[in-house]
Amino acid sequence: MEDLTLLLGFAGIFAFSAPLIFAVVGETLIERAGIVNLAVNGTILLTAMAGFAVAARTGSLVLGFLVGALIGAAVAWLIAFSSITLKQSQVAIGFVLTLLTRDLAYFLGNPYMGLAGPRLPSWHFPLLKDVPFLGILFFQHDWMTYLSYLVIFLGWWWIFHTRPGLILQGIGERPAAAYARGTDVNRLRYLYSVVGGALIGLAGPTYSLSVKAGWKGTISGLDGLGWIALSITIFGGWNPLQAAFGVYLFGFLQWLGLVLQPRLPGIPSQVLQVAPFPLMILTLLLVNIGNAEWVERTLAALPDRWRHFLKRLLRALRANPPASLGVPFEPE
Amino acid sequence: MKREQIGLSLGLRLLAILLALLFTVMVLLLSGAPPLEAFRQIVLGAFGSYKRFTDVLVSWVPLLLVSSGLLITFTAGVGDIGIEGQITLGAIATTWALRLLQDSTLPPALSLLLATLAGMLGGAIWALLAGALKTFGGVNEIFGGLGLNFVATALTLWLIFGPWKRPGIGSMSGTEPFPQALWLPVLPGLRLSLWALVPGLLAWGMVFLLLSNTYFGLRLKAVGKNLRAAYLLGVPTWQHMMLAFLLCGALGGLAGSFQVTAVYHRLIPAISSGYGYLGLLVAMLVNFQTLWVAPVAFFFAALNLGSIQLPIVLKLDSSLSGVIQGVLVLFVLLLDGVRRRMERG
Numbered sequence: 089m090e091d092l093t094l095l096l097g098f099a100g101i102f103a104f105s106a107p108l109i110f111a112v113v114g115e116t117l118i119e120r121a122g123i124v125n126l127a128v129n130g131t132i133l134l135t136a137m138a139g140f141a142v143a144a145r146t147g148s149l150v151l152g153f154l155v156g157a158l159i160g161a162a163v164a165w166l167i168a169f170s171s172i173t174l175k176q177s178q179v180a181i182g183f184v185l186t187l188l189t190r191d192l193a194y195f196l197g198n199p200y201m202g203l204a205g206p207r208l209p210s211w212h213f214p215l216l217k218d219v220p221f222l223g224i225l226f227f228q229h230d231w232m233t234y235l236s237y238l239v240i241f242l243g244w245w246w247i248f249h250t251r252p253g254l255i256l257q258g259i260g261e262r263p264a265a266a267y268a269r270g271t272d273v274n275r276l277r278y279l280y281s282v283v284g285g286a287l288i289g290l291a292g293p294t295y296s297l298s299v300k301a302g303w304k305g306t307i308s309g310l311d312g313l314g315w316i317a318l319s320i321t322i323f324g325g326w327n328p329l330q331a332a333f334g335v336y337l338f339g340f341l342q343w344l345g346l347v348l349q350p351r352l353p354g355i356p357s358q359v360l361q362v363a364p365f366p367l368m369i370l371t372l373l374l375v376n377i378g379n380a381e382w383v384e385r386t387l388a389a390l391p392d393r394w395r396h397f398l399k400r401l402l403r404a405l406r407a408n409p410p411a412s413l414g415v416p417f418e419p420e
Numbered sequence: 421m422k423r424e425q426i427g428l429s430l431g432l433r434l435l436a437i438l439l440a441l442l443f444t445v446m447v448l449l450l451s452g453a454p455p456l457e458a459f460r461q462i463v464l465g466a467f468g469s470y471k472r473f474t475d476v477l478v479s480w481v482p483l484l485l486v487s488s489g490l491l492i493t494f495t496a497g498v499g500d501i502g503i504e505g506q507i508t509l510g511a512i513a514t515t516w517a518l519r520l521l522q523d524s525t526l527p528p529a530l531s532l533l534l535a536t537l538a539g540m541l542g543g544a545i546w547a548l549l550a551g552a553l554k555t556f557g558g559v560n561e562i563f564g565g566l567g568l569n570f571v572a573t574a575l576t577l578w579l580i581f582g583p584w585k586r587p588g589i590g591s592m593s594g595t596e597p598f599p600q601a602l603w604l605p606v607l608p609g610l611r612l613s614l615w616a617l618v619p620g621l622l623a624w625g626m627v628f629l630l631l632s633n634t635y636f637g638l639r640l641k642a643v644g645k646n647l648r649a650a651y652l653l654g655v656p657t658w659q660h661m662m663l664a665f666l667l668c669g670a671l672g673g674l675a676g677s678f679q680v681t682a683v684y685h686r687l688i689p690a691i692s693s694g695y696g697y698l699g700l701l702v703a704m705l706v707n708f709q710t711l712w713v714a715p716v717a718f719f720f721a722a723l724n725l726g727s728i729q730l731p732i733v734l735k736l737d738s739s740l741s742g743v744i745q746g747v748l749v750l751f752v753l754l755l756d757g758v759r760r761r762m763e764r765g
């Protein structure tokens with residue numbers, strides 16, 4: 089009995105992580121193309137609210153998810169437009185948009201606060217659901233969870249094992265070279281922004297129509313998750329498989345926090361809720377510090393044995409962003 | 421030519437305001453609210469009486485401090501996203517100092533002064549942390565700063581529900597209020613304290629002088645425009661970067677300190693009240709022109725105060741002010757891009 093509870097807890101991590109998977113893979117696609125979409129946090133809030141509102145009004149879940157994807161794509165398009173066509177700072181626009189979409193979500197979502205609405209029914213995968221152990225773990229969820237598995241593998245396969253994926257890597261690494269070979273760099277950057285944005289836009293409704301059903305305004309507990317998604321994108325080394333590992337690890341740690349909380353009465357719940365953020369800083373520090381100049385200088389002064397070990401460790405941890413991430417490309 | 425450019429730039433600003441208004445009207449219509457009535461309530465809420473006008477000034481102070489501080493880091497080429505946490509740490513440090521000093525025999529004025537300095541120090545330390553993460557750890561200032569913001573919030577909640585909880589049980593209403601002797605004096609019958617307003621204005625003026633009239637400001641600009649070139653020309657770059665963070669954090673801390681000593685007289689969970697993020701919008705909007713900080717911050721403060729009326733009168737969420745502020749900055753940035761595109765031809 090105890091075992092089954094534990095297994096169900098683990099299984100919950102996969103369902104609960106589905107929204108972050110969409111956001112992280114979407115952001116990975118966009119950043120692979122060389123653009124940073126900083127508006128993830130607000131996009132998740134706005135699409136969660138809008139997806140829920142539309143589904144509650146029309147009774148159609150499909151429409152809810154569709155509206156989410158559309159909003160996500162529109163926000164990402166706006167960032168691409170202002171950075172590619174208007175040559176404005178993508179970071180500034182992304183930051184403004186993340187605040188704006190958040191406030192829009194709270195303002196427009198006011199009438200839908202705490203309303204009862206539709207929720208995606210669970211749908212157990214035929215045959216696979218009965219596989220011992222794995223069945224409960226992976227295949228007794230709902231459609232969005234299965235879609236999240238698919239998105240991980242499709243994203244990974246697309247980036248690393250197809251010809252368009254190779255071109256995608258090219259426009260993020262060396263856009264000038266890709267352009268010389270006849271690739272319309274900026275058109276593809278628009279395209280991946282919109283596709284990735286639509287994926288990010290699925291994250292919100294997946295919360296509000298499935299794993300955290302409903303809209304509760306500022307206490308929905310969704311604020312901040314977008315920033316987590318952005319840092320997992322870095323942690324994942326712009327690789328959907330590694331990023332998915334990061335998302336599940338994050339989900340596991342959150343679950344652990346919930347399980348352990350009753351045993352740690354001294355720590356108020358608010359503190360555990362923000363525990364991911366120091367973790368995020370620490371992770372980013374670990375994957376970035378190898379790039380710092382003073383670290384190299386310090387390492388050079390160490391005895392050989394230590395130096396080799398530390399160098400290898402830092403290199404293994406190091407994040408290697410697409411070389412032209414955030415750098416606008418201007419065809420001559 | 422030059423005059424044409426100024427005209428174009430001014431025209432585009434006006435267009436941005438118009439578009440922002442139009443967008444807001446559409447949002448209001450979408451939510452089924454009467455737009456004109458909503459705007460009227462905002463104006464009434466901000467300027468309907470002398471008391472309300474002084475309340476706008478009360479929230480103008482932190483915004484002025486924070487935006488001025490942010491202009492220093494903007495000049496150095498980084499946005500200090502962690503400002504929200506620096507305000508919070510300023511408030512925490514001030515509360516800590518006042519708790520220590522309230523039972524001492526020191527004159528209240530001295531206690532308040534020490535607590536204010538502690539607040540500035542608290543903000544500065546939190547900013548140095550974000551600055552060090554960026555300068556020495558390679559952590560992007562956005563993630564480092566945001567992470568520290570969330571940590572600061574957690575720290576506040578922990579203090580309020582833990583070590584500093586009210587006698588009996590801790591609650592969201594904050595810590596036990598300080599005795600009235602430790603409040604900054606306010607104007608009779610109002611919430612406005614000149615002891616906060618004047619330092620706010622002074623800080624703004626000093627930042628203006630610092631950035632426009634000193635060698636330090638010039639070098640900071642060099643760091644912001646081209647870090648590598650500045651380094652090669654012998655400007656100590658990381659020192660300037662850290663100093664910019666430190667000054668910004670100290671001003672943020674001062675804002676948080678005033679939130680405790682002049683406004684709430686205790687530590688509350690949302691002590692930073694979003695002034696940090698709002699200050700970032702102000703700093704983006706003024707585009708390095710320090711003089712504009714005061715009027716823009718005043719306008720934003722008026723929007724904030726005015727929209728408090730909305731839930732009471734119209735059953736609308738007060739986040740409408742955030743929508744107006746955000747969409748205004750968005751259109752200004754977009755139209756700025758359009759202008760540059762036109763200039764390139």
